[in-house]
Amino acid sequence: MCYCERLPKMARFGAPRDRKRPLAPRSRLFRPWLARVCRWHRLSSIFLRLNGWTPVSYSDHPRSQAADARGEGVRVRFAPSPTGFLHVGGARTALFNWLFARNQRGTFILRIEDTDLERNRPELVEGILDGLRWLGLDWDEGPFYQSQRLPGYAAAAEKLLSKGAAYLCHCPPEKYAGGDSADEAGTAKSEIKRIVRCSCRDAKPSTADQNPAVRFRVPLGTTTRFDDAVFGPREIHNDEMEDFVLLRSARSASGGTALPTYQLGAVVDDIDMRITHVIRGADHISNTPKQILLYRALDAVPPVFAHVPLILGPDRTRLSKRHGATSVSSYRDEGFLPEAFRNFLALLGWSSGDDTEMFRTSDLIQRFSLSGVSRTNAVFDRAKLEWFNQQYLQKLPLEELLPAIQAELEKAGLWRPEWGASQREWFARTVDLLRPRTRLLSDFSHWARAFFTDDFDYDLAAREKFWKDERLPDLLTRLTDELAALPDWTHDACDRALRQLAEKAGVKAALLINATRVALVGQPVAPPLFDTMLVLGKERVVGRLRRALPAISARSAAG
RNA sequence: GGCCCCGUGGUGCAACGGUUAGCACAUCGGCCCUUCAAGCCGGUAAUACGGGUUCGAUUCCCGUCGGGGCUACCA
Structure with a gap:
């Protein structure tokens, strides 16, 4: 696809205006030149690669509907992990994915990321599905379970190993475990040197170890860039990226042999499921460069990434059990209407661009756009949720309410x-x-x-x-x-x-x-x-x- | 600690270099009234701070401060 299609100023196709995304200095500089090149030769992807840009398609654009007509529609997924109930943050992510899929007449896929044997609670899956059904977020494909797709991840790791993009690591898990995130005391954090460049990276593979982990060999000396559909262009120097684990060793607390980590599982599946847009919480934004490297190593084109801001509690910390009701089902049980809850959730981190607040589902679908997603974390305001519920209780046709x-x-x-x-x-x-x-x-x-x-x-x-x-x-x-x-x-x-x-x-x-x-x-x-x-x-x-x-x-x- | 992101009333959003900074929730007061809501009318309340750039900055740049994220063989 042509890079000029992603440029806000070239909105002659009627693209939604890109409200909050300043162009990077580089693209600002090259825009006139680039536009001409694109118009004449459509050489943009070459240009992109030369400039280190990830050639991803930005389909929050009328063009993608044309693509859809050609049968190359948008495919998005919601990929919860069954380690708890469906919480409001997850529900909002699911909602945005669903809205985007419906808006683009694309496909919404549900995937269960259950690769952590220690923390998984399979019985929680049904609760998550219930929550999605209650909200009216119907999925077109799935649910797929990563635990049933294990051979694919191992094969991907094998491929990476064979081409030298990954290596075996024989270190005990404890060597890098614990650290700062584990201890609440907060001491010794300054001591932590976190860039893991394990000695195994350059060592001869040991045959003695039957249960090695597989680590990704981060290509050093360059930077990785991507253009987030919400947060805009960003880049990170690869030297700051650790050689993250792809496949866990049998010694891992989280499970047995050859279980993939999130990074590998998500990327392999997203490639496999032909995901075009990854819409997920902003807490994943720093994982994204790692995953882009993985896509490349697996000879795949990365999708568009769109990170949505987090939902905070009243004290402006991340919403958690401490803040009381955070599960979707608790709101259902308290007597909220799914229509109201959905409307409220949609307005947490997204706006249509004007002052409209009451949206029927069809309006929401019609008006939803990634360019309307905010970059600022939002506080969950229960009072306003109740107001929405009251509005719906009063305005919904009686027959629907009964x-x-x-x-x-x-x-x-x-x-x-x-x-x-x-x-x-x-x-x-x-x-x-x-x-x-x-x-x-x-x-x-x-x-x-x-x-x-x-x-x-x-x-x-x-x-x-x-x-x-x-x-x-x-x-x-x-x-x-x-x-x-x-x-x-x-x-x-x-x-x-x-x-x-x-x-x-x-x-x-x-x-x-x-x-x-x-x-x-x-x-x-x-x-x-x-x-x-x-x-x-x-x-x-x-x-x-x-x-x-x-x-x-x-x-x-x-x- | 390191890397990164984000700062518009208490809260969610709008303002895309030119508005008396707009809307909604919450809050306060009034009208209505059969209690309480709803509805209607009105009030309080914000561009975090400091420097630039510009004729002009909420908007662009830098710094400070504040909040958040990541820093796992969790996802």
Whole structure:
């Protein structure tokens, strides 16, 4: 492909503007010349190689859609490791991959990176898949398990060994292990000299050692460059890169013979799966040069790399268990809607370019672009997440909401089958009445419990506040009788009965309204009283008032 | 410690060398009112600091400070 296609200023194809990526001085200098060359001869890849650029295609560009039409579409992957649940950072990475794939009409692949025998928990895979399904992130291929693809990694290592791009290392793992990252004390960090240039690099391979590790032989004396689709051009001198391990020795704590490390596994699979764009967390950015070297050594063209900024906790450190709920499933269990969660997540580190915040999934797909991804770490703000949930709870078509609320009620043991059948209309009406006051699905089974069962308690603060007046027992007894005698159970009839009683007694209607609300639903907060009476029905209203009377008398007598 | 990245209100984003620095969440006040939400109206609140470059810098460059990442036979 032609390098000029990647140049922001040459947006004559209608490329999305590249907002935050200054060109490197070198490319700034060469741009006019380069543009001409590209236009005339399309010699860009040669130019690139001459200048040490990695010839990768930058497909966040309308051109890639043309490529797609030719059957050379975008292929991305999400590659979690089953060492824990699906956390919000991973979910966001998955979401960005998915959005990019859908936007480009490409392929989204799921791969499980389970090459660490010590830390893997196979039973966690299902939880990760569940989390992705809940978020609606459907994958087109996979899940593939690296543990089932071991021969491929060994073969790749063999190939590298045979061409001298890798060597056998006979050192015990402990020699380089531990170090600073392991000990929290923080002492002696300054002593660590980390560039591993093992003596085995130049030694004759020993036949005595049956269980060597395989290390990559980093080509010294040059630099490795790549152009991150988010962070822009970067380079690192190879001398600063260690001879990282490709294949672990049998002595490794993490497993047995010939297990690949992340670097090898990811690269071999990404080549194998023809991944065109690697979209992953920014914590991988310093791995990227190593992997580019691996691609080259394996005679493959590196994909586009797009690193997305990290998600931080409120204290601006990396989000972790310390910060409370970090797993996607905990948000599901708390009563968040996947649509809301997805919308919120999408805005963590990405923006459409304008001030729009509410995105339907189709909008998200249509508007997503790697050039809109930020380089700044983002703090996870639960308050805003709740706001999004509230918005969706209120704006989603009722029919789409009902199943989620049914699930919530089932979970709480409150669900009655007739609400899905003969009383479906009542159920829909009740949900519609309740939802303006809800923020979470769980509000339906907690706060609004009295709408779905007679088994509920009277809120203490509500009793204290609204059942205090000593006239209440008498007034509510009379109200109950009047309501019971009502020929038509309508909003206006109830309204009239209550207000007339209040007027006759010379009290504010609000006194009766508030006291009645607590008697009916046990809460100080509920939908407008007469709407509430309507969905509850006459029997229940009268019954609940009678039931509450003794408690009201007790409270008002107490003063 | 070394290498690297990132700094716009408390939080998420916008401003692509020229705006009274915009939007949203949160927060505070008002309206509405049958409680609480919602809604509407309004307020407080930011370019980390210091140098350059420029007629002009949130924007480009350098330094300082702050935060983060990496520094594993983890991923």
